[in-house]
Amino acid sequence: MIDPVxxxxxxxxxxxxxxxxxxxxxxVDDAIAADTxxxxxxxxxxxxxxxxxxxxxxxxxAPKDEKAALVAQAQELAxxxxxxxxAAGEAEEAFDRIMAGIPNIVLEGVPAGGEDDYAVxxxxxxxxxxxxxxxxDGPRDHLALGELLGAIDMERGAKVAGARFYFLRGVGARLxxxxxxxxxxxxxxxxxxxxxxxxxxxxxxxxxxGFLGEHSDEVYYLERDELYxxxxxxxxxxxxxxxxxxxxxxxxxxxxxxxxxxxxxxxSGGKDTRGIIRVHQFxxxxxxxxxxxxxxxAEHARLLELQEGMLTDLGLAYRxxxxxxxxxxTSAARKFDVEAWVPxxxxxxxxxxxxxxxxxxxxxxxxRSRGDDGRTSPVATLNGTLATTRWLVALLESHQRPDGxxxxxxxxxxxxxxxxxxxxx
Numbered sequence: 447m448i449d450p451v452x453x454x455x456x457x458x459x460x461x462x463x464x465x466x467x468x469x470x471x472x473x474v475d476d477a478i479a480a481d482t483x484x485x486x487x488x489x490x491x492x493x494x495x496x497x498x499x500x501x502x503x504x505x506x507x508a509p510k511d512e513k514a515a516l517v518a519q520a521q522e523l524a525x526x527x528x529x530x531x532x533a534a535g536e537a538e539e540a541f542d543r544i545m546a547g548i549p550n551i552v553l554e555g556v557p558a559g560g561e562d563d564y565a566v567x568x569x570x571x572x573x574x575x576x577x578x579x580x581x582x583d584g585p586r587d588h589l590a591l592g593e594l595l596g597a598i599d600m601e602r603g604a605k606v607a608g609a610r611f612y613f614l615r616g617v618g619a620r621l622x623x624x625x626x627x628x629x630x631x632x633x634x635x636x637x638x639x640x641x642x643x644x645x646x647x648x649x650x651x652x653x654x655x656g657f658l659g660e661h662s663d664e665v666y667y668l669e670r671d672e673l674y675x676x677x678x679x680x681x682x683x684x685x686x687x688x689x690x691x692x693x694x695x696x697x698x699x700x701x702x703x704x705x706x707x708x709x710x711x712x713x714s715g716g717k718d719t720r721g722i723i724r725v726h727q728f729x730x731x732x733x734x735x736x737x738x739x740x741x742x743x744a745e746h747a748r749l750l751e752l753q754e755g756m757l758t759d760l761g762l763a764y765r766x767x768x769x770x771x772x773x774x775x776t777s778a779a780r781k782f783d784v785e786a787w788v789p790x791x792x793x794x795x796x797x798x799x800x801x802x803x804x805x806x807x808x809x810x811x812x813x814r815s816r817g818d819d820g821r822t823s824p825v826a827t828l829n830g831t832l833a834t835t836r837w838l839v840a841l842l843e844s845h846q847r848p849d850g851x852x853x854x855x856x857x858x859x860x861x862x863x864x865x866x867x868x869x870x871x
Contacts, residue, residue: 447545447809453477463551466558466771473547480541487537491530498527549659549776550806553743556771556780563770564783570754571763573787580848587790588839589721592618594850596870597842598722610711610725614835617867622729622835624861626704629731629756629833633702636752638733641703643682646673651685654810656777656803663712679703680829683734689812691822698737698745702832705730721839723795728835733800735828736813742802742826749800749830750782756832757797759857762840763787765794777803786840797837800830 453460457478461471501523505516557565576585592598597618603611614622630640652658652674657665666675676682683703692699707730718724733752737745750766757764769781778801785794805824808814814822845853852867859865 448548448551448806450481452551454481460548460551466552466556467549467774468560468772473544477544477548480544484537484541487534491527491534494527494530498523550779550804552771552774553780553802557768559770560772561770564767567766567768569765570758573763574789574844576789585789585843586846586850587721588842591842591846591850591852594869595852595867597621600721611727612722612725617864620862621838624858625833625837626729626731627861628857630702630704632752632756633731633733633832638700638702641683641701643679643703643705645676645705647676647681647685648673651688652681654688655681655684655807656775657681659776661775664710666708666710675708676705677707677709678730679705679732680734683732684807684811684827687736687813692736692813692815692825694736694738694815694825698735701734703732703734722835723839730834731832733830733832736825737828738815739805739826742804742828745828746780746800746802749828753784753798753800753830753832757784757786760841760855762844777801777806779804779806788840789843797840798831798834801828803827
């Protein structure tokens with residue numbers, strides 16, 4: 447959740463953030479009123495409890511002939527304290543409920559608006575060209591290439607599991623393994639601890655990371671077990687240090703989580719139904735950082751640099767966009783998307799993103815660090831994808847040859863053991 451002190455002292459900043467997201471700022475007034483009621487209820491309870499404690503000493507030292515009357519008063523006071531405690535608890539719950547509906551405060555400079563209001567920061571690389579003399583029918587898309595290579599089988603994926611499932615086989619499976627190995631090697635070299643996290647998490651972890659808000663319909667839920675399937679290892683990595691006080695004296699804590707991810711793709715009917723662009727299950731390597739909030743923006747730039755380095759070395763043309771406030775999601779205060787050029791679609795498609803969640807997730811999950819003064823305060827959390835199954839789309843299409851073979855980028859060859867992927871059909 448957002449900082450209650452910010453709500454109290456700078457409500458206009460919260461209102462501006464809400465408006466830039468296209469959300470109602472009336473919720474800010476509701477939260478301020480709930481905060482006032484909460485603090486008043488807590489004060490009334492604490493004052494009554496102090497009175498009760500003082501009265502208890504009076505009863506203990508009173509003469510026997512006065513104790514009966516005093517005990518009756520003490521019982522009345524105890525009942526009042528209990529009622530005030532319950533009222534304080536209810537006021538706290540009401541405040542938390544309203545605050546849970548306010549997304550993270552958007553950082554200065556983030557474009558206002560919705561999905562189409564992003565700002566392009568840069569375009570990098572040369573888009574591949576396909577001369578008509580060599581490609582009379584134009585370039586093949588990733589699925590046509592995958593089928594020629596014996597790498598992707600959508601038909602049997604649908605037979606086994608339904609629409610938007612697939613098999614990666616042969617060089618397709620090997621190519622994904624190679625991509626993940628390269629990404630993990632680079633993450634480790636950058637100081638990230640390798641992790642294979644759970645892909646099922648408890649509701650409080652999913653809620654704490656902000657994934658049960660407006661996009662909760664994207665999440666698979668196992669009702670019988672009260673567990674959620676994660677759509678990113680960010681969720682489990684954020685929950686890893688729940689309710690802990692971290693020692694950041696030696697620098698940030700950085701993790702790289704490799705996991706299978708699951709998304710329902712609710713509301714995407716008819717979109718990207720061909721191939722593996724929008725599927726229900728995929729692999730992903732996610733970077734995750736716990737850091738001093740003062741260093742969060744620098745860490746955000748560092749995560750983005752790692753992502754761009756991967757794409758450049760894989761020979762992919764891409765652009766970086768500053769995502770608009772209304773498209774950020776609940777937890778992010780700023781998000782950069784890196785989109786690769788997909789030749790057969792003639793446009794950029796998102797391959798990876800990196801988000802600065804400031805202290806929003808840490809407040810919800812009770813993750814703090816201790817300062818030099820001995821006091822604790824929430825840490826900042828950031829995340830960024832370093833490789834995922836969707837990258838195969840851009841890799842296959844960008845590096846294809848006229849005969850349907852695919853050139854393997856040099857950085858992948860040590861992990862794949864191949865220079866070229868050859869058609870099997």
